[in-house]
Amino acid sequence: MELIETTDTFTLSLTNKRDVVSTLPWFVPQAKYPPRPANVVVPLINGEMAFAAVYDAIDKARHSVEIISWGFDPSMRLKPPHGERLGDLLRRKATGQDGPAVQVRVLIWKNALANLGENNIIGDGLMGSGGTALGSGVGPTSAGGGSGGQAGFNDYGGKLDNSAGVQRDDDEARAYNRNWYTDLPPGLEFRTRDYNLADRTSITAQQIARRGLAGPAQTIALAAFASHHQKVILVDYESPEDAIGFVMGHNLLRNYWDTDAHEYHSEARLGFAPWQDLSCQVRGPVLYDLNENLMTAWDKAGSWWSRSADWPTKRKALTSDDFLAPAREHGQGVMAQICRTQSQENDRSILDAYRLAIGNGRVYLYFENQYFRYKEMADLIRQVRRKLKGGGWKRDFYVFVVTNVPDGHGRTNTYEMLAALGQGQRMPEYHRETERKPDPDAELRKDDLEGLNIHVATLKSWGTPHGQSEIDYKDIYVHSKLFLADDVFFTLGSANINVRSMETDSELNIACPSPSLTRQWREHLWRIHTGGEPRESIEDEFERWGKIIEDNAEYMSRGQPLIAPLIDFHDPGEKAWSAMD
Template sequence: MKPDYAKEEILLDPKRHTSICLTMDWFAQKAFYPPRFGVKVTPLINGEQAFGAVYDAIEAATRSVDIISWGFDPAMRFKPGSDRIGELLDVRGRHRVNTRVLIWKNPLANFVENTLIGDGLAGSGGTALGSGIARGRAASDRERQARHVLEFRRTVHQEELIKLRAGKLPYYGTSGYRYQQREKELQAILVEVENQLNGRGGYNLLIGSGAPQYSPQDEEYTREWFRRIHDGQMRNVEFRTRDFSTELPLNALLRGPQMLTEKGRLSTLYRLIRGEAPDTNFAHMLLLTLFASHHQKMVLVDYEDTANAVGFVMGHNMHRNYWDTSAHLYHDKAAGRSPGFGPWQDLSMKVQGSVLHDLNHNFSSAWDRETFWIKKWFTDGLSEQRDAINPEHFKSAGPTMAQICRTQPQEGAETSILELYHKALGNVRNYAYFENQYFRYPAFARQLRELAAAYIAKGREQDLYLFVVTNHPNDKSFSSTTYAMLQELGQEQLMPQAQRTLAEDMLRKRSELAYLEANPHRDPYVQRAQLNRADVLKREIAELEAKGITPEVEERLGGLKPEDIPELGKPKDGENDDEKPYTLKDIPGLKVVIGTLTTCTPEPGSPLFEGETAQFRDIYVHSKLLVVDDVFSLLSSANINTRSMHTDSELGLAAPDYELAKRWREELWGLHVGKSFNDSGGMCEATENFKFWNEVMDKNWKRMGQNKPLEAHLTRFWDVETPYAKAVD
């Protein structure tokens, strides 16, 4: 299939056309798929909505179910108390529903994070090491029992601390040494218990089957499910994995003619070397190429029945840690989550109408690519089987005009998601909203800063506003790109640990340079080496200065140890609680606010009982959404980083639809901040929202310092954990 999106010329006759209405261009010109009319898009916010809708659609399927995902856990329950998804697919297959599941798998990457829970190294059913060749057995209950013990300890010591602070333990009194000593002991115990509970990931990666460690029965089920699927014991259910190839003659011999047009890792590396991705060094390029992933997530149900077909463009992976409610409760059990998972913020959408034609092409071409080449001699591929179905066969489902967009290195190196981001950010007139797992593509920040400067140069007085919800990097491997993004926006002081690393490096280099200049060697050869080293140091010092390491930063952070940084945000004796340990730069014409999400117990807005203190837990943001001016929205599987924009396969849907964009903004900001302000015309009042975001974050900063419940889930981005290091994502 060739791309059918081309420029169209419209001839205007002044005698016939008395007026025209022009809009800005919101669609990607280099996308494989064109914009489609008559589309209905339904936002699905968080796992309860998203997985529930997918489950209902699969349960009602009569013809086919097509699934693409980054990861898959057959033991996951999409609805609490429902069948496992592996059981549901098995049942639909027995009812003659043709089910196809296509998941990314890279054996080396599985040692870091297992995308196929229980599949095994070679599909044998077992761990990434390939265990479980014999019949699977449930793992020991030891992990689950250990977690129950920790939860019991937490409850007991929380109750004791509440009674102590309420003066109900006369043995310790209401003040004095014994009281203070016991309070500190209980606080330390609770911190330790909470760290152990939160630090225990729900999945075993290399132990057991890789299945949830707190559910031995599910662990056994995943092994048996994959063993059955690979042995061909499930009717009408097919399962395949995919990865990127390396363009070698042997591949063409084994996989057939399709390899002649497929692009693989070497093509991706060549594109990166030629400078396609800005701000990327060669080591970064190699890692992105070797460990590129298929990151798309989509579901297509009953495509052959065009009157009733439905699709899903998803941010959610089919792993149980992606399931959560919009309440994001602190405790897993209260939230209905599987133990050890969550809280989790994520977004998907249900789509109907002509764009299903493009979702089908994306699935069918990927499915056929993983068909064994000998099999192609005897049967038609899925693309040929469905070739007679055209976009016109789908009735109009809604008022939206939408475009399926991708990052797809295998098919002509498509980067239409990147094109749409640049186009949308270039169209900003009021505000842009990023809700994304990562915030690591400095070119987007530069584009907004330069756009604001261009508006000022043209005499515009109104500011642009940038609202961001993301995560802390929390890993040194990802800090440099996040830091660069924040620096472009005048926000780098929100990463004090990274600044401390750079300041320490600056002090060392200045000290070494001063010594060399003060102590020239008598030997001219040695002196020449000293001069060369001095030149290197001067260049490196200039680079550090360009990263915002000023004398003030050196003095403020250069002498601190890593463990000192978390103390910066805590109020000191005699200090105003509202004082902050950062000074954000003012970018002319651009107002920026960057937040993260946090939950607490008691819930945000709740009162405290006598003697009680609040506890806090990060909400992991996995969303991948851009909203611009209540006009345009783009939801995809793509993160704001080089990997998603250039080297991984990604999938999304873009729509210049007022109702859809406004719905995303109002519902999400209502969840995160408590409310969203509109002007008299019903559009986003960006100035008022910017003020309100900062007020909520400042109140939450103060309340967290006082161990009181939050006002809302939104807290200021403040990364006290991540040192500075070159990004490898």
């Protein structure tokens, strides 16, 4: 993967001024959607904040509500533990129980084979019949699944034999979910989407063109199980004065709700594990692009006779400029661009946004992502450092990573990315085997990484299990998809740092060069992860992270409470037999 070369030229008028301010290029020129001005973006950190904002927007809707997501649970409560169920909220708005009836559209990915293992549409059953993937099951409230839960936490049961609820303590939700899909009012339309044969054939051809035949199993898997992974909500698009959107990492599933505290025990979390995730709320011209993406996806998922009749003429006539003035009423606007991975349209502008930002980085890069396993990105970081040092720029550079220790798939790719950054020792079973072989990259890697300071961390919660006295440690699952560069630029959305998100699955991010917003993201998140105020100097902050990680390792060895959630990334597991992503 190469740096994006920019060769834009422009003319300056010096009639009235003799100076000019220039900036590095942050926007992807070949993206489908151009950068738009005057957007108001509000960071939404963790489910408590994100889902409350979504609930309030839908609750106030006067015209329309549209949802695109990977996962959907109609029985979830956006404001737990006793708030209104999402399915009831959507039904209330669609039927006009407390005001004008609102058109509600919900579009979720569904692949019958993949969904046997990934229960992402809770309770829709076989062909929308309600219940398990095999059909409606036995009786209207039959659980059909186990009552276990992983590592002492609640969980969604497997799709094959679970009839619509979580594994424990919610029989009413099972019954609710089984019935929700079968009796929708006229103003509430639920659709699912997947890739057709032509799409999958195209993905296979694209992967072979990009990567050759070195990994045929992964190429086949990427095509066969490509998912629609975008997470976008639009409310009242037809009325620019009221219009609001959400670009999300969160799915509409109960286990995505948590607070910044990530408490070991949390009644509001309904027994689910601690969960770190990020979304944002947007107003302004980028809503035009979110709407275009939505309408295209909705029409493709529908029947041929419904496609042109679904959208009012007034809605289709709106332009991006119609959202300028309303956005200014809500705060200081920023330039922003909607980027996507959309393999059917050969759109990989999310990857290009990362390429530009990595090339522009001069002080630090921060990755907070569910996965960290796209080696080409590590190679690009090294390439940038090599070129900068070759040009005389020899300042130290800092990379901060917060991710998960992989639990199965993707371990080989995770190791390859870490090893490319000189961090292979974090996965010793892989690293031991690699060290036995000749390493032609060793000298170049050493030169590239000189002056490159890296922390790779994950997050832990700690507490005392019921009935026990000893401290226990549990992973805080990192589902975030955020990237920051130099307190200048951020991109956030649905895209993970792996091959699927960068090349094959459908994804949607917002990309934004905004010093104030980027700093806001960094300072809030680093307060959560480190338990203290971030320092002004990135060098000092890097040292502070190191001290926290070192101290926490000592406290864990003694069975003592941690000083903050931040711990060192270490994967002692056996080498996986498969390299699939």
